[in-house]
Amino acid sequence: MCTIVPISLTVGANRIVPAVAIPHPLGNPELPSTEEKALRKALVEKALKALQTEVNGQTVFN
Amino acid sequence: MTEKKKLRVVHYLNQFFGQIGGEEMAGAKPLVKPGPVGPGLALQQALGDAGEVVATVACGDNYVGDNLDQARLEILELIKQQNPDALVAGPAFNAGRYGMACGMIGQAVTEELSLPVVTGMYKENPGVEIYRKNLYIIGTEDSARGMKEAISAMVALLQKLVRGAQIGAPEQEGYLPRGIRVNVFAEENGAQRAVQMLIAKLNDKHYTTELPMPDFDRVTPNAPVTAMSKAKVALVTSGGIVPKGNPDRIESSSASKYGKYSLADFNDLTPDTHETAHGGYDPVYANQDPDRVLPLDVMQELVKEGIVGSLHPYHYATVGNGTSVANAAKYGAAIATDLRSSGVDAVILTST
Incomplete structure (x- = not known):
């Protein structure tokens, strides 16, 4: 899970989930805390889905 | 008039170049032969009056690969007994086991005997990736076709190392980049150089990057998690x-x-x-x-x-x-x- 997807592609990651921002990839300090946590959970669930998906090469899960 | 002391050089070779035998002798234990052997003759010629190949230490590639610590100790001891001023290892060209052996022995001699060491390998020899940071490895052809050029570049660099002369950039001296950054003064500032590079690139002209990107791995994706x-x-x-x-x-x-x-x-x-x-x-x-x-x-x-x-x-x-x-x-x-x-x-x- 990363913010700068081109870097993850360059270094060879195979399952990539784009994140929010460099200083807070899995959060957004502008949101109320319950909403922020919901956002984080949705992103982690997307990562879990990526882990359960067959891929043939580098794949970005938007 | 005092005669300039001749440099005592020990040459490390594998079983093949050291004339012990072919692949059937790859398990041979290390041994010493007096004077130059095989490629050592070219080495002696390139050294001329400046140095003498006092001994050749040769060992089977498999013996080194299968008994790393033991072989390191034994070979180091044989080299030490010659009381040398410098070590030349190989060149190993694209022979992987030989390259690893040259790298390991070279590093041991650098670290434990504090002597100048030069080896030579083809850029894709696996020994390069492991030992390039610790050793001067002259970039060679992929086979013994390139022996003459390799030996000549190895000797030139060795003589500089022995004199304690400043070692130039990899492309000047012919060694493979060691990942060392050196500050230099440039005529033009970075912005000017970058724009010139961009213009050359846009015009399909040759340019040399100042910051080559590392080669990154590509790995086959793992199977997905099923449960x-x-x-x-x-x-x-x-x-x-x-x-x-x-x-x-x-x-x-x-x-x-x-x-x-x-x-x-x-x-x-x-x-x-x-x-x-x-x-x-x-x-x-x-x-x-x-x-x-x-x-x-x-x-x-x-x-x-x-x-x-x-x-x-x-x-x-x-x-x-x-x-x-x-x-x-x-x-x-x-x-x-x-x-x-x-x-x-x-x-x-x-x-x-």
């Missing part, structure tokens, strides 16, 4: 999340290590328990709530809900900022070994 509700998942981050106080003192830039930290007592990361060691980005948000980088709070919920089987009770952290690809790969390999031995099925790796 997440039974899987053990681990959290790993290059975002620098560490226990409060950064107990291992992971550096904020160019990290020299990674840390492994227990998550067993935590359902949520807070400013009282954790912080980021990472420099290069504004740490305020990660320090306010470290879950923003290492999503422990929601992972624990997902485990409770039965969506994820279990969470590996440790997380692993390093700092990505300025950390070399080679070091990052090393930490990655060590972390992966630990995860495997703990029966982890999948990893969520977060980066800032």
